[in-house]
Amino acid sequence: MEAATMAWTAAVVGAGLVYWFVWVMGAAEVKGKRAVDLKMGSITRDKVQDKYTQYWSFFRRPKETATTAASAEKVPAFVDTFYNLVTDIYEWGWGQSFHFSPSLPGRSHRDATRVHEERVADLLGARPGHRLLDVGCGVGGPMRAIAAHSGSDVVGITINEYQVKRARAHNRKAGLDSPRCEVVCGNFLSMPFPDASFDGAYSIEATCHAPRLQDVYGEVYRVLKPGRLYVSYEWVTTPLYHAEDPGHVECVHGIERGDALPGLRRQDEIAAIAKEAGFEVLKEQDLALPPALPWWTRLKMGRIAYWRNSIVVRVLTLLRIAPKGVSEVHEMLYETAQHLTRGGETGIFTPMHMVLLRKPPAAASTEEEAK
Numbered sequence: 001m002e003a004a005t006m007a008w009t010a011a012v013v014g015a016g017l018v019y020w021f022v023w024v025m026g027a028a029e030v031k032g033k034r035a036v037d038l039k040m041g042s043i044t045r046d047k048v049q050d051k052y053t054q055y056w057s058f059f060r061r062p063k064e065t066a067t068t069a070a071s072a073e074k075v076p077a078f079v080d081t082f083y084n085l086v087t088d089i090y091e092w093g094w095g096q097s098f099h100f101s102p103s104l105p106g107r108s109h110r111d112a113t114r115v116h117e118e119r120v121a122d123l124l125g126a127r128p129g130h131r132l133l134d135v136g137c138g139v140g141g142p143m144r145a146i147a148a149h150s151g152s153d154v155v156g157i158t159i160n161e162y163q164v165k166r167a168r169a170h171n172r173k174a175g176l177d178s179p180r181c182e183v184v185c186g187n188f189l190s191m192p193f194p195d196a197s198f199d200g201a202y203s204i205e206a207t208c209h210a211p212r213l214q215d216v217y218g219e220v221y222r223v224l225k226p227g228r229l230y231v232s233y234e235w236v237t238t239p240l241y242h243a244e245d246p247g248h249v250e251c252v253h254g255i256e257r258g259d260a261l262p263g264l265r266r267q268d269e270i271a272a273i274a275k276e277a278g279f280e281v282l283k284e285q286d287l288a289l290p291p292a293l294p295w296w297t298r299l300k301m302g303r304i305a306y307w308r309n310s311i312v313v314r315v316l317t318l319l320r321i322a323p324k325g326v327s328e329v330h331e332m333l334y335e336t337a338q339h340l341t342r343g344g345e346t347g348i349f350t351p352m353h354m355v356l357l358r359k360p361p362a363a364a365s366t367e368e369e370a371k
């Protein structure tokens, strides 16, 4: 074969491989986001690397970020940066629901995710005519599942403007646009909603971003109508976690650093904080415990896909289709996945400690008296 023909053949095969890797293999399992569409939220292309460096130096020592008041105040802004950096990668590699769920035998991840979300609606007794609050709504996967399953209307709040845009676009596409599902950009530590304006509230793997859980619970308590319910899936360490074990500490720090967390709480702290906020604790259960099947199998099974994704991201960065810095963010997530898997396998961590709380019916008269 002549040199020119060989060069042409190599070029065509090479281009074909790139196309296959990036456009075909690079599509999300739910065929939502494609690798070529990876943006970094509201961050401009040239700022991605800097923003990642800033994020990393802030969350490198997670416990310190929560303990000094000055840095605790900065947490929401850094959480916002985090979601600018990861939202597209999450959608691309995980889907529209940014949480875990117990595996279900013979069922897809998608089904398991939906069942875990519908459980929230069932616990709340949600029905048509109810207006629910989704505290930390992401791009709205849970919101759409809960609205469709229960017939309730849902209002979601997220700190990240880019997620608001994504969630609204998904809602429109699903035929669940306002008033069925609404999305507001705001801080759940000080929410832009009137007192006693919701018939129910829930948070799925979101309140772990708050430096003080009391502050979010206090806000949810304020906006709930008396007698109404709040369900939360909390990220916590379990009684199997030992602070003297360096392996445990490394695992938990890894989870905190790679997930924008100002320090994981202990499982036994949650109910006490809820009561301090004024709630009655109706139920508390770690949904990850047997007979539930492991929530981390999906993370583990994805390893080959992550390796492929990592190559896709590098190639796209090289071709200047993806902004510089995306590879570092992807690497960080890859490492985080190892820590999360270790946390699950050792049982020292759960992302689904469920609490079902009620604002006492008598709260109405007590609040009136206090005025």
Ligand SMILES: C=C(CC[C@@H](C)[C@H]1CC[C@H]2C3=CC[C@H]4[C@H](C)[C@@H](O)CC[C@]4(C)[C@H]3CC[C@]12C)C(C)C
Pocket (backbone or CB within 6 Å): 089, 090, 092, 093, 094, 097, 098, 099, 100, 205, 206, 208, 259, 260, 299, 302, 305, 306, 307, 309, 310, 330, 333, 334, 336, 337, 340
């Ligand atoms: C509740 C939170 C997020 C939980 C999960 C949705 C995400 C935690 C870790 C994420 C991922 C890790 C590995 C990524 C992989 C390297 C990439 O190729 C594709 C995306 C990942 C699978 C990504 C997906 C989302 C997570 C599982 C926190 C933030 C409180």
Ligand SMILES: C[S@@+](CC[C@H](N)C(=O)[O-])C[C@H]1O[C@@H](n2cnc3c(N)ncnc32)[C@H](O)[C@@H]1O
Pocket (backbone or CB within 6 Å): 076, 079, 083, 096, 097, 098, 099, 135, 136, 137, 138, 139, 140, 141, 142, 157, 158, 159, 160, 163, 186, 187, 188, 189, 203, 204, 205, 206, 207, 209, 210
């Ligand atoms: C891991 S995601 C979970 C999203 C959604 N609950 C789901 O399961 O798909 C956490 C969410 O909490 C939101 N969040 C974190 N801190 C927040 C804050 N201070 N105010 C409002 N939203 C916040 C993030 O923007 C993100 O949408």
